[in-house]
Amino acid sequence: MNADWTGGPDQLVEADGQRRTAARRFRDASVPLIELWTYYYGLGGDVDEMSLDAYLNEALRLPAAQVGLITTAMNEFFGVDPE
Amino acid sequence: MTDNDGFRQGPGGFGPGPDTELTLQQLVLESTDIKAFLTELAVLASSRLSVPGNTIHSGVTVLRHKRPEAVAASDAAASALDELQNGFGEGPCLTALRNGHTILVPDLAAETRWEPYIRTAMHHGVSSILAVPLDLAGEAEAVLNLYSGCSNGFSAEDTATAESFAGQAASSLRLILRITQLSEARNDMSVAMQSRTVIDMAVGAIMAENRCNRDTAFGILTRASNTRNVKLREVAATVITSISGEEKITAHFDD
Numbered sequence: 001m002n003a004d005w006t007g008g009p010d011q012l013v014e015a016d017g018q019r020r021t022a023a024r025r026f027r028d029a030s031v032p033l034i035e036l037w038t039y040y041y042g043l044g045g046d047v048d049e050m051s052l053d054a055y056l057n058e059a060l061r062l063p064a065a066q067v068g069l070i071t072t073a074m075n076e077f078f079g080v081d082p083e
Numbered sequence: 084m085t086d087n088d089g090f091r092q093g094p095g096g097f098g099p100g101p102d103t104e105l106t107l108q109q110l111v112l113e114s115t116d117i118k119a120f121l122t123e124l125a126v127l128a129s130s131r132l133s134v135p136g137n138t139i140h141s142g143v144t145v146l147r148h149k150r151p152e153a154v155a156a157s158d159a160a161a162s163a164l165d166e167l168q169n170g171f172g173e174g175p176c177l178t179a180l181r182n183g184h185t186i187l188v189p190d191l192a193a194e195t196r197w198e199p200y201i202r203t204a205m206h207h208g209v210s211s212i213l214a215v216p217l218d219l220a221g222e223a224e225a226v227l228n229l230y231s232g233c234s235n236g237f238s239a240e241d242t243a244t245a246e247s248f249a250g251q252a253a254s255s256l257r258l259i260l261r262i263t264q265l266s267e268a269r270n271d272m273s274v275a276m277q278s279r280t281v282i283d284m285a286v287g288a289i290m291a292e293n294r295c296n297r298d299t300a301f302g303i304l305t306r307a308s309n310t311r312n313v314k315l316r317e318v319a320a321t322v323i324t325s326i327s328g329e330e331k332i333t334a335h336f337d338d
Contacts, residue, residue, distance in 0.1 A: 035271060042275030043315050044282045044301065065298040068305055076314055 040073035121155035129157035146224040174200040179214035180226040211236040217253040285319035
C-alpha cells in the first residue's frame with residue numbers, strides 16, 4: 001500500500017518530516033519491530049510488517065490514516081513523545 | 084564464603100554425560116520463565132562444582148538492550164558479586180561475556196586487571212573466579228559466573244567440565260528463549276485481535292452515524308482518544324457501550 005501523493009510538495013516535506021520523527025522514536029525505543037507492528041495491527045492498522053519496517057527506515061511513504069495509527073501505536077506503546 | 088581452608092576433596096564431578104542433559108531437559112520443561120530456568124541453572128552449576136571445603140557460588144548475567152543484568156544466582160552472595168561487577172562496568176565475567184571466551188582468575192590477589200572490582204570482590208571473600216560464556220548463537224548473550232573462596236579454586240578439570248556444562252546449558256537456554264518468544268508473540272497477537280475487533284466495530288458505528296468513510300471515522304476516534312488522553316481501544320469500547328449497552332466484546336480465535 002503506497003500513498004497517493006497529490007497534495008503537492010509542501011505536504012510531501014511535512015510527511016517526510018513526520019516519517020523522520022517516527023523513525024527516530026522507533027530507534028530510540030529499541031523495541032522489536034514485531035511488537036510494535038502487533039500493537040499497530042491491534043489498533044486497526046492495515047499495512048503489513050514489511051511495509052512498516054520500510055516506513056520506519058524512511059524507504060516507503062504511507063497513507064495519512066496509517067501514519068496516524070502508527071503515531072497512536074507509538075504514543076500508547078512507548079509513551080507520548082516529549083518533543 | 085568462609086569455608087576456604089584450601090582443601091580439595093576429590094574431583095568436582097559434574098560430567099557432561101546423559102545425566103546432565105536429562106536434568107537440563109527437565110529444567111526446560113518445568114521452568115515457568117527464563118528467570119526461573121536460569122536460577123535453577125545457577126543452583127545446578129553450584130551444586131555440581133562444589134566440594135567439601137570449596138563451595139562454588141554461581142550467577143548468570145545476561146546482556147539486555149546492551150546492558151548487563153544479573154538475572155539469576157545460586158545464592159545471595161553470588162547475586163551481590165554479579166551486581167557489583169555490573170556496577171563497576173568491568174570485570175572478568177563482563178570481559179568473558181563481551182569476548183566470548185572463558186576467563187579464569189586463579190588468584191585474585193595476583194590479578195592486575197579490573198582493579199576496583201577485584202579489590203571489592205576480595206573484600207567479599209572471593210579468591211578465584213571462573214567466567215564461562217554461553218554461546219547462544221546471536222539470540223542473546225549470557226555468561227555463567229563461578230566464584231570460589233579458595234585461591235586456585237578451579238582445577239583444569241573443573242574448567243573443562245564447567246565449559247561442557249555451559250555448552251549443554253546454552254542449547255537448553257536457546258530452546259527456552261525460543262519457546263518464550265513464541266508464546267509472548269502469541270499472547271500479543273491475541274490481545275491485538277481483541278483490540279482490533281472492538282476498534283473495527285466502533286469505526287463501523289461511527290461511519291454509520293456520521294455517514295463518513297473509514298479514514299474519517301478513524302480520525303474521529305483518534306481525536307477523541309488524544310483529547311481525553313484515553314487509549315484508542317478504550318474510547319472504542321465506550322462508543323460501543325453507548326450504542327448497545329454491551330460492556331464486553333470478546334473475539335474468539337483458535338489458538
